[in-house]
Structures are given as C-alpha cells and as structure tokens.
Amino acid sequence: MSLMAEKLSPLDRLGPQRISILGATGSIGSSALDLVAHHGGTFSIEALSANSNVQLLAHQAIKFKAKLAVVADEGAYGDLCEALSGSGIEAAAGQSGLIEAAERPVDCVIAAIVGVSGLNPTLAAIKKGQRVGLANKECxxxxxxxxxxxxxxxxxTLLPVDSEHSAIFQLFDFDHPERVEKIILTASGGPFLKTPLDVMQNASPEMALKHPNWQMGRKISIDSATMMNKGLELIEAFHLFPVAVDQLDVLIHPGSVIHSLVQYCDGSVLAHLGTPDMCIPIAYALTWPDRIECPVKPLDLAQIGTLSFEEMCEERFPALTLCRQALQTGGCAPTILNAANEIAVEEFLCHNIGFGDIARVIDLVMEQAARENMLNNASDLQEIATVDAYGRQKALSVIKKLQAQGEFAGYSTE
Ligand SMILES: NC(=O)c1ccc[n+]([C@@H]2O[C@H](COP(=O)([O-])OP(=O)(O)OC[C@H]3O[C@@H](n4cnc5c(N)ncnc54)[C@H](OP(=O)(O)O)[C@@H]3O)[C@@H](O)[C@H]2O)c1
Incomplete structure (x- = not known):
C-alpha cells in the first residue's frame, strides 16, 4: 500500500456519498446542504423535501443537482413543477412524494422535518433499512x-443529529452499558435563564425566539425557551441508549461548549466539547465511523476561559417536569404531550396564548388524557395517529376554553 493510499479515509475509498434530506429548507436541512457545498464532490443529492417553501426548495434542488424534489403541501405542486421546469429534476408532492424521497436507496437520509409530520417518512426510510441521521426527535x-x-x-442504522445525542453516542460504552451510571444532557438555559419570572411568563414570541447560542427553526427555538426541548431530548435519549429513566439527568451549561456527559461507575465523567454549530453532528451522522473537516470556528478553550454550570430549576421550566412525568408514565403519554406542545407552540407563535400558558395547556391536556384513559400503549402507527389527533384536539379545546374565560397572559413588548 502506498503512503498516499494509507492517508485515504474510508469515506474517500467509498467514493461520493449519495444523500437525501427530508426538511431541506429548514435550519438543519440548510446546514446539511452547506456542508455538502463545502465538500464539493464528496456528497451528491438524491432527494430534497420541504413543506411549502417552493422557491427555496427549487433553488436548492437546481444548485445541488438533485434527482427529486418533494413538497408535502399538495397545493404547492404546480408551483414546484413550474420552478423546476427545464431542469430535468423530478417533482412530487404529498405523503407519497415524501415516502418516495425517504425510500430511494442512498448512503444516508437526513431526517430534518419538524414535528410529528416527519414520523411517516422517517419510518419509511428506516423500514427500507437505510442509514438515517435523525434530527427529527419528535419521531x-x-x-x-x-x-x-x-x-x-x-x-x-440510526445516527442521532441532535448535538447532545451525537455527543452521548460518541461517549457511551455500548459494549458495557452496565458501567454507565448516568447520562447528563447539557442545556444552555435558553433566552430566559435569568429573566424575572413575571417577565418570562408574559414574554412575546420575538423574545422567546432569541436563543443565545444556537440558530434554529422557530418551533425548536420556542421549545428551548420553555425547556420542552430538553424534556423531548430526555425521551429521545431514553429510546436511543440502554439506560433507565432515573439515569437521565439535565445540567445547565450556559456556554453550550459541552454537548453532554456520560458518568461511569468508576467516577469518570466523559464530556464531548465542540463549537456550538450543528454542522458538526450533521457531519458525524453523515460520515460515521469516519470524520470529515467541518467549516466551523475551532474551539478556543483558552479564549473561553471558564465553563460554568448550574442546577436545573424545574420551577422555572415546568415543561421539563411534564416531560419527565410523561416518560415515567410511558405508553402514549409522550405522544399526547408532544401533540399538545405542537399546538401550544403554534398558538403562542400566532400570539393567541402567552409564553407561560404553553406548559399550562400541556398540563391540562395530560390531566384530561389520564382521566380519559388515553395513556395506554399504542400497538401500531394508526393508533399513534389517533392519539396524536386526540392530543391536538384537546389542546385546542383547552385553549378555547381558557380564552373564553379570559385566562391567558398578555405579552411583554421588550
Ligand atoms: N435547528 C437545530 O439546530 C436543531 C437542533 C437539533 C435538533 N433539531 C430538530 O430537527 C428538526 C428540524 O428542526 P429545524 O430547526 O431545522 O426546523 P425548521 O427550520 O422549522 O425546518 C423544518 C423543515 O421541515 C419542513 N416541514 C415543516 N412542516 C412539514 C410538514 N408538515 N411536512 C413535511 N415537511 C415539513 C419545512 O419545510 P418548509 O420550509 O417548507 O416549511 C422545513 O424544511 C426538529 O425536529 C428539531 O427538533 C433541530
């Protein structure tokens, strides 16, 4: 073997990697495409999807010479065909289009649709035995x-894209899970870590969308402000790693330099550090077990100087407590919690409810679901869909009722 060949990474030897991105027009999808552009011929694109952002999707599909572009919104199909005319790129729409994008054989599917809408297409990729880089934690x-x-x-092959889970994946001893005492997910604390509680309760969507460390889509930004995101991540970690519920902890680390930690029985605590940029976990999911260079600012610990930590205050972030309870309850509790959260976040972003009302609405829906025996296990996707629809409908009716009673908070204009 020549010296040159020895220097080749497995990825170089395999040749160009074909990938598809579900949710290409979003924050994660766009970061994945930035990485593809940065690495020139290393990756090629099979399929890209969006919900309704036809102009950006068509632009991406043409720029990256995709074979297929899909809009979930069937009403946008005509516009997509028009935007792609003469490019030779196939267009498709609706659920069948998303499933086709997910099923086409590729080296990796990045699952980056937001919310439960990503469940069916992501599962379609899984059922085909594809390698999936999972950002869409709601699945x-x-x-x-x-x-x-x-x-x-x-x-x-399921590879986490969430930075915390990518970190844990790299730290966890899968051969000896019994040696792991704890998984510690770090949380930046979001925009309201130090905000007076009364101001936080009445925060406007604009205030809640201003995450201090991460540039993200709107839904996950609000989830980060309520700490629902960390709760959803606890549930995600429970499914990805062989640990019990009580081995999952959360620690506030405002700098977002440590992405998570794994504590072992001998007292060792392993941490994963990196610049807070989603490019890194996306690249890792695409290239594992290899690694490639990422276009991110190198981590300069000397310049950072200090890493700080504090205990999570669940009084400030009741959504996290609701997630823990749903995880403990099991069955369909997390499905209903997620459905109620998706509705509450949407209503908050539309200025229909206050920031503090998000957790309140979810709590009321969970209480009602328990009373109505809706928390049992679902045996198939159809049942999941029914339970999800139940959670959405209950959240809407709780909101309507509280609105009628004039019980919602106002907004701060800061
Ligand atoms: N952003 C981050 O840094 C980050 C970090 C970790 C994990 N995640 C997770 O990654 C997922 C995506 O987050 P994001 O921040 O990238 O979201 P985002 O910016 O809102 O993008 C969402 C993507 O999903 C598409 N989409 C929305 N509704 C859809 C539907 N009903 N059917 C099909 N496609 C739909 C959007 O298309 P349109 O553009 O047409 O609306 C867009 O391409 C979430 O599950 C999030 O929790 C994100």
Whole structure:
C-alpha cells in the first residue's frame, strides 16, 4: 500500500456519498446542504423535501443537482413543477412524494422535518433499512418503541443529529452499558435563564425566539425557551441508549461548549466539547465511523476561559417536569404531550396564548388524557395517529376554553 493510499479515509475509498434530506429548507436541512457545498464532490443529492417553501426548495434542488424534489403541501405542486421546469429534476408532492424521497436507496437520509409530520417518512426510510441521521426527535418522542423495533427489524442504522445525542453516542460504552451510571444532557438555559419570572411568563414570541447560542427553526427555538426541548431530548435519549429513566439527568451549561456527559461507575465523567454549530453532528451522522473537516470556528478553550454550570430549576421550566412525568408514565403519554406542545407552540407563535400558558395547556391536556384513559400503549402507527389527533384536539379545546374565560397572559413588548 502506498503512503498516499494509507492517508485515504474510508469515506474517500467509498467514493461520493449519495444523500437525501427530508426538511431541506429548514435550519438543519440548510446546514446539511452547506456542508455538502463545502465538500464539493464528496456528497451528491438524491432527494430534497420541504413543506411549502417552493422557491427555496427549487433553488436548492437546481444548485445541488438533485434527482427529486418533494413538497408535502399538495397545493404547492404546480408551483414546484413550474420552478423546476427545464431542469430535468423530478417533482412530487404529498405523503407519497415524501415516502418516495425517504425510500430511494442512498448512503444516508437526513431526517430534518419538524414535528410529528416527519414520523411517516422517517419510518419509511428506516423500514427500507437505510442509514438515517435523525434530527427529527419528535419521531422518537411520539412512537419511540415502535420506531426502535423497526430499526432492529430492518437493520437500519440510526445516527442521532441532535448535538447532545451525537455527543452521548460518541461517549457511551455500548459494549458495557452496565458501567454507565448516568447520562447528563447539557442545556444552555435558553433566552430566559435569568429573566424575572413575571417577565418570562408574559414574554412575546420575538423574545422567546432569541436563543443565545444556537440558530434554529422557530418551533425548536420556542421549545428551548420553555425547556420542552430538553424534556423531548430526555425521551429521545431514553429510546436511543440502554439506560433507565432515573439515569437521565439535565445540567445547565450556559456556554453550550459541552454537548453532554456520560458518568461511569468508576467516577469518570466523559464530556464531548465542540463549537456550538450543528454542522458538526450533521457531519458525524453523515460520515460515521469516519470524520470529515467541518467549516466551523475551532474551539478556543483558552479564549473561553471558564465553563460554568448550574442546577436545573424545574420551577422555572415546568415543561421539563411534564416531560419527565410523561416518560415515567410511558405508553402514549409522550405522544399526547408532544401533540399538545405542537399546538401550544403554534398558538403562542400566532400570539393567541402567552409564553407561560404553553406548559399550562400541556398540563391540562395530560390531566384530561389520564382521566380519559388515553395513556395506554399504542400497538401500531394508526393508533399513534389517533392519539396524536386526540392530543391536538384537546389542546385546542383547552385553549378555547381558557380564552373564553379570559385566562391567558398578555405579552411583554421588550
Ligand atoms: N435547528 C437545530 O439546530 C436543531 C437542533 C437539533 C435538533 N433539531 C430538530 O430537527 C428538526 C428540524 O428542526 P429545524 O430547526 O431545522 O426546523 P425548521 O427550520 O422549522 O425546518 C423544518 C423543515 O421541515 C419542513 N416541514 C415543516 N412542516 C412539514 C410538514 N408538515 N411536512 C413535511 N415537511 C415539513 C419545512 O419545510 P418548509 O420550509 O417548507 O416549511 C422545513 O424544511 C426538529 O425536529 C428539531 O427538533 C433541530
């Protein structure tokens, strides 16, 4: 073997990697495409999808010479065909289009649709035994048991894209899980870590969208402000790693330099550090077990100087407590919690409810679901869909009722 050949990484030897991106027009999807552009011929694109952002999707598909572009919104199909005319790129729409994008054989599917809408297409990729880079955590929150059974059955490779789970994946001793005492997910604390509680309760969407460390889509930004995101990540971690619920902890680390930690029985605590940029975990999911260079600012610990930590205050972030309770309850509790959260976040972003009302609405829906015996296990996707619809409908009716009673908070204009 020549010296040159020895220097080649496995990725170089395999040749160009074909990838598809579900949710290409979003924050994660765009970061994945930035990485593709940065690495020139290393990756090629099979399929890209969006919900309705036809102009950006068509631009991406043409720029990256995709074979297929899909809009979930069937009403946008005509516009997509027009935007792609003469390019030779196939266009498709609706669920069948998303499933086709997910099923086409590729080296990796990046699952970056937001919310439970990503469940069916991501599962379609899993069922085909594809390698999936999973950003769309709601898949595991809503249908974790079914999803992981399908991963096992199909032999698919599931690689986490969430930075915390990517970190844990790199730190966890899968050969000796009994040596792991704790998984510690770090949380930046979001925009309201130090905000007076009364101001936080009445915060406007604009205030809640201003995350101090991460540039993200709107839904996950609000989830980060309520700490629902960390709760959803606890549920995600429970499905991805062989640990019990009480081995999952959260620690506030405002700098977002340590992405998570794994504590072992001998007292060792392993941490994963990196510049807070989603490019790194996306690249790792695409290239594992290899690594490639990422266009991110190198981590300069001397300049950072100090890493600080504090205990999570669940009084400030009741959404995290609701997630822990749903995880403990099991069955369909996380599915209903997620559905109620998706509705509450949407209503908050539309200025229909206050920031502090998000957790309140979810709590009321969970109480009602428990009373109505809706928290049992779902045996298939159809049941998950029914339970999800129940959670959405209950959240809407709780909101309507509280609005009628004039019980919602106002907004701060800061
Ligand atoms: N952003 C981050 O840094 C980050 C970090 C870790 C994990 N995640 C997770 O990654 C996922 C994506 O987050 P994001 O921040 O990238 O979200 P985002 O910026 O809102 O993008 C969401 C993507 O999903 C598409 N989409 C929305 N609704 C859809 C539907 N009903 N059917 C099909 N496609 C739909 C959007 O298309 P349009 O553009 O047409 O609306 C867009 O391409 C979430 O599950 C999030 O929790 C994100």
């Amino acid at each position: 595991l929150v809503c249908a974790g048991d079914l999803f992981m059974k399908e991963v096992e059955r199909s032999g698919a």
